[in-house]
Amino acid sequence: MSLDQPEPIFVGGTVGQSVAKTDSLEKVQGRAEYIADLYRPGMLHGAILASPHAHARIRGYDLSEAMQAPGVVAIITGDDVGEGRMGAFIKDEHAIAKGKVLYVGEPVAAVAARTEEEARHACRLIKVDYEELPAVLSPEEGLARDAPILHEHLAEYIKVFDAGSDGNLCSRTELSEGDVDAAWADCDVIVEGEYTTQPQAHVSMEPCGALAEVDAAGRVTLWSANQSVFRVQANVCESLGLPMSRLRSLTPRVGAGFGNKMEPHIQPITVALAMKAMRPVKLILSREEDFEMVRARHPYRVRMKTGAKSDGTLVARECEVLVECGAFADDSPGVMGYSLLMCGGPYRIPHMKASGKLVYTNKLRFGAFRGFGNPQVLFAGEQQIDQIGEKLGLDPFTIRRRNLLRRGDQWFVGPRIGSNGLGRCLDAVEQAAKGARADGSPRNFGLAVTAHISGLLGTGAIVRMLEDGTISLNTGATDIGQGSDTVLAQICAEELKLPFDQVAVASPDTDGSPYNWGTTASRVTYTTGRAVKAAAKKVVDQAMDHAAEILDCDVADLELREGGRIGRHGSNTDVTFAQISGRAHWAAGGPLVGSETLVFDEPTHDPKRAIALGLPFPRIGVFSFAALGVDVDVDDTSGQVSVHEAWSAADVGRAINPRLVEVQLHGGFVQGLGYSLYEEMVWDGARLANPSLMDYKVPTARDVPDAIHTFIIEDPDPTGPFGAKGAGEIGLNAAPGAIANAVARATGARHAHLPLTGERVLAGMLDPGALQD
Amino acid sequence: MMVKKVLHSLTLNGEEVQVATAAGATLLQTLREDLRILSSKRGCNQGVCGACTVLVDGTPVRACLTLTARCEGHAVQTMEGMDGDRVMATLQRHMVQSGGVQCGFCTGGVLISARDLLEADPTPSREAVKTALSGNICRCTGYRTIVDAVCGAAEELSQ
Amino acid sequence: MTEVLSPLTVDDAIALLVEHDEAMPLAGGATLIAMRNASLVEPSHLVSLDRIAELRGIDRTADGTIRIGAMTRHCDTAACAELTGSLHVLRRAAGMIANRVVRNMGTMGGAVANADPAADYLPALACCDATLEIAGPEGRRSLSIHDYVDDWYETALGEGEIITAIMLPAPVEAPSAYRKIARVSGDYATASCAMALDPDGQGLRVAIGACGPGPLRDRAGEDALRGKLHDPAALAEFAGRLVALADPVDDVRGSAEYRLRLIPRLVASVLSELAPQKETA
Ligand SMILES: Cc1cc2nc3c(=O)[nH]c(=O)nc-3n(C[C@H](O)[C@H](O)[C@H](O)COP(=O)(O)OP(=O)(O)OC[C@H]3O[C@@H](n4cnc5c(N)ncnc54)[C@H](O)[C@@H]3O)c2cc1C
Ligand code: FES
């Protein structure tokens, strides 16, 4: 290391300080190891043969030529995996295509060979005998009376909620509150529209990959790029029929996730290959395969109607969504259910009705992606709020303020709102964005607000005090680059009053880490942070007991001091964690370990208030809030939109590490900007037409505004660790709504279809009258 | 398809190396598979993402689009060989401090492009930094903190 | 497996291309290696042109003509001080290709040979009335850029032929510019426009990119427009002729309809940059 001015990087950072991420140094030096960087003795390389058909029955395989190809050690197909099926909500997916293929790009066979080139070459020599079937390429087609059926045995699949599956209908959800049908009569203004949103690719810069190894006793060790070692373990074991105790799941550094590494990708295939080859196998997807085989954000068709009184008070909203699922359910029922929960936005709307249908199609599975269904419905909802404001002569801030949900209110169908800094978010954006641009020209301003939950499901933490008084923290939460290791260490250090650099964070390991559902749904800081704080508190309590014995006094007389010391009130003498831990390890009581597990258990649905059918998340979480303002430019020649300046204010309860919150807001906004303006996966018939970074474009440094102002609003949540709530998704959600509102301001045209490409915006400029089709 | 290996001599991070690599291999393949130089990442293998960017004779190029055969007799430099480089060390420190490193997959390529810019233009404007980095895709940061880091490093170095 | 060959002369390169059936010339590799990585091409041999001295450098000949060696990288073209006035358009186009690192790799010869309809050099070269120097098994020849593109990705280059240089007429004092509409920075063009004014400011040359197999150029239309650059009706008629010449496709960068819409708008936009209309009472 030759940093010419070596500066201590981890000095005494605790809660509220922007300490550098613990993994930054190895990453800037190029030393961080990602899945593709791992090698094992005798390791083979895997490659996948993808289906050329959208829907076909597999009649048989001819592997003879491929088996003879140079370097080939093992080949697997659907014949090598049992009947097991995996899936987060509906267990509908085999480890690899078995009996049928359901989309172009679906893995049909996989080869392990000495080199990646040999494995890829051998894949091309595999012959598969297909009987082509008619394909379903849109949800509308899927619901048609005579539609070909993707999952003939859907009725028999295991489902974890009341999905209402039928034919190609994967699931349906219906929520209602108040009496919408009667309420329209009370409305002075009503706006209505039908909106569509496009599929977006995650494009984590690291493509998905896995490395599996089988030991002499047949137990599997699996490293993979993932957002949850535990979901990987569950999925692989379910699909391959392995007892979970027979598989250990680990993670190296992960080159970001955004949702596409949460549920399985190629881990089950890699394990099956390693088991067959009896050698370690590493399988790394190409970028094209990553586009074609993993998952993407759902395209939505949203019908929305909103009504208000003449003073701007919202009265009713109805929202109906038709969601394309792709070939497998994956997280889709959750995404759709969540989007319906969120479709009212953070407003008091007494009469609400939301319903959705999720339909299987012969395409890549759609699944979780930062925002989880929220951006799609918000694109419609936040435009309608502006339209109502326009009709009533209320500016975007006023119409929103008039209707905000407050602390203590209940969200649609029931969850109680705790802390809520949305009003302050709006103030921050309004204050900063008011007036004209620096050069005096007027702004093309657009606003949108959003809420998002953090919570969801089980989590745990183990805090161990080492013999010298420093700490090992183990949570099982995968840090996918956003810095959760750092934030959790900060929470732990704060509770123990230790310098931040005395907390080491263990890498997730299903053999040794407590359960963690996953790094997803903006949940780690909030949920895992709670567990960490509680576990650390237990270690403090144990240390206090030791100190009381050493100092021969009552625990009540003791205080925890900075730097890992415990002493009596009003006295200078104290004992150090090292003394206490030494005593505990060698003499009395046993090593200090605090552990805590919890599951977010507040019910989502209040049956006294609302009707809910097919709700996939019975318990969700606490609410974070955000307001986003953008000022856009529209190019006269091309219609292309660029964001000149953006203001993103988020109530995250308490920013454990403000810099990391800011980067979440920056990164989320820019991913939302790409989604709003040009990112779109395009299918040419059944085949993805742009599965490469050459054809699928994401924003570069030149395509984003330099001025992305962030405002961290802190309204501490009583249940959050030091008040913290989630920050991971809230920065993206509002982007399409805010940008669409700004484009309407700039061009006079409202847009109902994402993305807002130059082509669409130009068409709107030339004919601003109509809602663009 | 038999794997035919070819022997090439090149300078890697200041040292003469002879490497047997598949005929027609890209520099990215040779670096990673044969030389275990892992800082150069395969993000796309198409020249778009920039994660594989390395220096050949001091000029940044895409390792995924460069043939190893073309590097015969030339000097290849990767992040592993940047120890002692003052500009790089300053950039690295600013990246750590600014939060410009998130998942880190893009970071090596970003830093090599940034260093090249500062060699050519020690006091770049923010616009110039964004232009120079426009061939390095980062999906995590939204670029803001990366640009901050490069500008911060430039300011420190030019003092 | 691809074998890489590195001849030192143009003649040797051509001999190697003739000798090996599935050999391809390799210039910067920015397109060819990317295509090979994606298994879109599987050449048995790559004939690397990087050691051939004749293909390098930008020179100005005695009569002012500029010769750009085929292996000249985009970064060198983008920085070339000889490309002034009417040739500035080429410099601008070079500077808009991809990004800094790819510009360190790609070459003009490779880009012209590749003849991607959405790429930047062809419209700029068409606007400059460039000539290609070509060498092949049958000897050497020159070819006007206007006769170069035959169809989508099809050019007048024959088997075993390589481009050795791009010749440009001596620059004249007249503004020229290049504008590219692309989804994001560094993307290929959705549509582009290369334009140079006549030295007297009365006429223009214009080439449109990405709206057909090759660049669109209407020299008769340009003649008709002379002296009427600021006459909206004449300009609209001229743009209409370009639109009529266009044969765009729908692709992930935009629809054919959008491209047709962009042509007149691009012409107007670049013209107003080069010849801002004077406020006359
Ligand atoms: C990420 C990325 C973005 C890009 N963006 C753009 C862009 O915005 N605009 C743009 O215009 N281009 C763009 N390109 C293409 C780039 O300009 C390439 O450099 C160019 O198309 C090919 O040039 P090359 O020297 O690399 O040729 P190579 O890739 O080596 O060769 C290309 C083809 O031409 C043949 N060939 C090469 N040289 C000769 C010759 N002298 N005679 C005959 N045949 C020859 C080869 O056999 C091959 O078929 C991009 C490329 C990449 C990787
Ligand atoms: S891997 Fe080389 S540019 Fe993406």
Ligand code: FES
């Ligand atoms: S830090 Fe993840 S891609 Fe840049």
